[in-house]
Structure formats: structure tokens, C-alpha cells
Amino acid sequence: MTVPSGWFEWHDRYGDPRDPLAARLRHVRGHLDDALRAAAPGPIRLVSMCAGQGHDVLGVVPRHPRAPDVRALLVERDERNVAAARQTTMESGAPGVQVVAADASRASVYRDHVPAHIVVACGIFGHLERDDQLRFIAQLPALCAPGARVVWTRDPQQSDHLRAAFEAAGFLQRAFGPTDPEARYGAGVHELVGDGAPYDPDAVLFTFLSDAPGDGPRHRMGPRVDVDTSSRPAGRVGGEPRPQEAT
Numbered sequence: 001m002t003v004p005s006g007w008f009e010w011h012d013r014y015g016d017p018r019d020p021l022a023a024r025l026r027h028v029r030g031h032l033d034d035a036l037r038a039a040a041p042g043p044i045r046l047v048s049m050c051a052g053q054g055h056d057v058l059g060v061v062p063r064h065p066r067a068p069d070v071r072a073l074l075v076e077r078d079e080r081n082v083a084a085a086r087q088t089t090m091e092s093g094a095p096g097v098q099v100v101a102a103d104a105s106r107a108s109v110y111r112d113h114v115p116a117h118i119v120v121a122c123g124i125f126g127h128l129e130r131d132d133q134l135r136f137i138a139q140l141p142a143l144c145a146p147g148a149r150v151v152w153t154r155d156p157q158q159s160d161h162l163r164a165a166f167e168a169a170g171f172l173q174r175a176f177g178p179t180d181p182e183a184r185y186g187a188g189v190h191e192l193v194g195d196g197a198p199y200d201p202d203a204v205l206f207t208f209l210s211d212a213p214g215d216g217p218r219h220r221m222g223p224r225v226d227v228d229t230s231s232r233p234a235g236r237v238g239g240e241p242r243p244q245e246a247t
């Protein structure tokens with residue numbers, strides 16, 4: 001039996017249009033729409049890592065003029081999210097979308113979808129240690145076709161080193177925002193303008209450290225705060241889910 005991770009309920013926030021996470025989703029969908037429109041004629045390979053319930057990709061691809069060209073792979077490890085994404089895929093009629101229950105950190109899972117034209121890495125960077133974030137970005141060219149776009153998210157106040165790492169890996173920033181100092185959710189688009197790199201199916205791309213929302217490197221780095229854990233729900237290790245948590 002799978003222990004519920006809390007990552008299924010995390011998606012409820014997308015249902016509240018005033019929630020900043022819902023605003024982030026609107027940005028991400030806009031970037032995906034642009035990326036699909038900008039794609040060269042012919043097949044478009046799209047991979048979404050740690051895809052959750054697929055609100056971003058499945059909110060754009062099914063009704064997009066380029067939908068018939070899209071072969072998308074959504075990789076997610078929480079089985080309830082996988083089931084939800086498959087249900088949406090079926091209901092929205094997107095035959096080119098495949099949802100798999102797998103570890104998105106393994107390059108081997110993308111074997112049949114690389115080099116990709118669009119890579120979606122949303123809700124990941126906030127759950128990696130800093131060095132791992134940089135290693136992950138450095139490995140992205142090995143998954144990308146020339147001109148590929150990576151759509152990603154991170155708290156804008158925590159993103160300078162990520163944008164520098166994209167640049168060092170041969171990507172050009174196409175978009176990043178919002179830049180408002182109060183904003184906790186940012187979405188970026190980087191386009192591969194440098195050379196790609198050889199695909200290595202044995203590569204491990206990142207180590208996702210949060211077993212549940214509210215648990216992860218960002219929270220462990222803060223000052224230690226002693227809390228009464230006696231009433232904490234099972235499965236929420238390392239802190240309660242934070243409604244405004246940036247991912």
C-alpha cells in the first residue's frame with residue numbers, strides 16, 4: 001500500500017483563483033502556449049518532470065492548434081496524482097499525452113521522448129539542495145533538442161543562481177517573472193541556444209528531497225524552531241504544509 005504523500009492535496013490550491021499558486025499556473029500555461037506556437041513544424045516532444053496532476057500541460061495541450069503534433073510524457077511518482085492526470089488526459093481527449101508512474105529523476109524514463117522540444121520542470125527547484133539544482137540544470141542540454149525551451153518555476157528571490165546556471169549551460173532567458181519583490185512564485189523560460197549534449201540514460205538528474213509539502217531543504221535551512229509535533233498528521237515529516245510555500 002502506498003503512504004499518501006500530501007502531494008495530491010497540494011493541488012487543491014489551483015482551485016482558488018486568488019491563490020498565488022494559481023497565478024503561477026496561469027504564467028506557466030502562457031509559457032507553454034508560446035513554446036508550442038514557436039515550435040518548428042513537425043512532431044513536438046514534450047516531457048514534464050514531477051508532473052503532479054498535469055494542470056499545466058493538460059490545461060494547454062488538448063485544445064492547442066499544435067495538439068496533433070504533440071507527444072508528451074508526464075512523469076509523476078504519486079499514484080493518486082498519476083490517476084488524476086490520466087483521468088484528465090482521457091476526458092480532454094489528448095491522445096498524444098502519456099502519464100507514467102515513475103521516478104522523474106532518472107534520465108532513462110525519457111528514453112523515447114528525447115531530444116525534447118519542451119521540458120517542463122515546475123515545482124521542482126524548491127525541493128533540491130543548491131548544488132543539486134545546479135547539477136540538474138547542467139544536465140538539461142542532454143535532454144534537449146536545439147532550440148528547446150525549458151519552462152520552470154522558483155521563488156523569484158531564490159532564482160538568480162538558477163538563471164546564471166541556465167546561461168552557463170547554453171540557455172538564453174526568454175522570460176522570467178514576476179519580478180515584484182513581494183512575489184513568491186516565479187516562472188521562467190529558457191531556450192537552448194548552445195549545443196546539446198549526449199543523452200546518458202544512466203544519469204540521475206536530481207534528488208527531490210521533500211517527501212511531503214512543507215518538508216524539504218528550504219525548510220531545514222531556516223533557523224531551528226521547536227514545535228509541538230504531537231498533533232501533526234501522519235506523513236507530514238518536517239513541518240506543516242505552508243499555504244504560501246514557494247516551489
Ligand SMILES: C[S@@+](CC[C@H](N)C(=O)[O-])C[C@H]1O[C@@H](n2cnc3c(N)ncnc32)[C@H](O)[C@@H]1O
Pocket residue numbers: 005007008010049050051052053054055056075076077078081102103104105121122123124208247
Ligand atoms: C510541488 S509538486 C509540483 C507538481 C506539478 N509539477 C505542478 O507544478 O503543478 C511536486 C510533485 O513532484 C512529485 N515528485 C516528487 N519526487 C518525484 C520523483 N522523484 N519523480 C516523480 N515525481 C516526483 C510529487 O509527487 C509532486 O506531485
